[in-house]
Amino acid sequence: GENVEQHPSTLSVQEGDSAVIKCTYSDSASNYFPWYKQELGKRPQLIIDIRSNVGEKKDQRIAVTLNKTAKHFSLHITETQPEDSAVYFCAASKGGSYIPTFGRGTSLIVHP
Amino acid sequence: DSGVTQTPKHLITATGQRVTLRCSPRSGDLSVYWYQQSLDQGLQFLIQYYNGEERAKGNILERFSAQQFPDLHSELNLSSLELGDSALYFCASSGGTGSTGELFFGEGSRLTVL
Numbered sequence: 285g286e287n288v289e290q291h292p293s294t295l296s297v298q299e300g301d302s303a304v305i306k307c308t309y310s311d312s313a314s315n316y317f318p319w320y321k322q323e324l325g326k327r328p329q330l331i332i333d334i335r336s337n338v339g340e341k342k343d344q345r346i347a348v349t350l351n352k353t354a355k356h357f358s359l360h361i362t363e364t365q366p367e368d369s370a371v372y373f374c375a376a377s378k379g380g381s382y383i384p385t386f387g388r389g390t391s392l393i394v395h396p
Numbered sequence: 397d398s399g400v401t402q403t404p405k406h407l408i409t410a411t412g413q414r415v416t417l418r419c420s421p422r423s424g425d426l427s428v429y430w431y432q433q434s435l436d437q438g439l440q441f442l443i444q445y446y447n448g449e450e451r452a453k454g455n456i457l458e459r460f461s462a463q464q465f466p467d468l469h470s471e472l473n474l475s476s477l478e479l480g481d482s483a484l485y486f487c488a489s490s491g492g493t494g495s496t497g498e499l500f501f502g503e504g505s506r507l508t509v510l
Contacts, residue, residue, distance in 0.1 A: 327398060386439040
C-alpha cells in the first residue's frame with residue numbers, strides 16, 4: 285500500500301520567516317495530494333491540495349509543489365504568523381476512492 | 397463547523413470494556429471514514445463505508461468493528477479495550493455532490509482506557 289513520509293516532525297520559525305514541509309510517497313498511481321492543518325485540540329481541516337496534473341498551486345501565503353518523477357511534494361508557507369502554529373499533515377490518495385494515507389505530521393511553531 | 401457530528405466527545409472506560417462511537421456525516425455525503433490518532437501519531441485509517449457498505453479497510457483491529465446505517469450515520473464499536481486503544485477517534489465524511497476528495501472531519505471522540 286501507499287507509504288507517506290513527512291519531514292521534519294517539528295519546525296520552529298520566527299514570525300515572518302518562511303516554512304517548508306516535505307513529503308514523499310511510494311505509490312506512483314497516487315494522484316491527489318491534500319494538506320490538512322490541525323490546531324491544538326481541533327479537527328484536521330484541508331488548507332490546500334494539488335492533483336498530479338499540476339506542478340504547483342498557490343493560495344495567498346501557502347503554496348504546494350509536486351514532483352511526480354521524484355514522488356515528493358512540499359508545502360510552503362511564507363510570512364508566517366503565530367496563528368500558523370499547528371500540526372500539518374500531508375496525504376496521498378489515488379483513483380476515485382480518495383482514501384488518503386497521511387504522513388505523521390509536522391508540528392509548526394511560529395514564535396512572535 | 398464541518399457539519400460532521402461525533403458523540404461522545406470524551407469517554408473514559410476500563411480495560412476489557414466495550415464502547416460505541418457515533419458519527420453523523422455532512423448532509424449529502426455518502427462516505428464515512430474512521431481514523432485513529434494516538435499521541436504523537438498521525439492519522440491511522442481504520443475503515444471506510446460508502447452508502448451503507450464497507451468500501452475499504454485499513455489498520456483496523458479485529459476487536460474493532462463498524463457499520464453505516466440506512467440514514468448514513470456510522471458507529472465504530474471497540475471491544476475488549478486495552479490501554480493502547482486510548483486515542484482520539486475521528487470520523488470524516490465526503491462524497492457529496494461535487495465532491496473534490498476533501499475529507500470533512502468531526503471534532504473527534506477522545507477515548508481514555510484506564
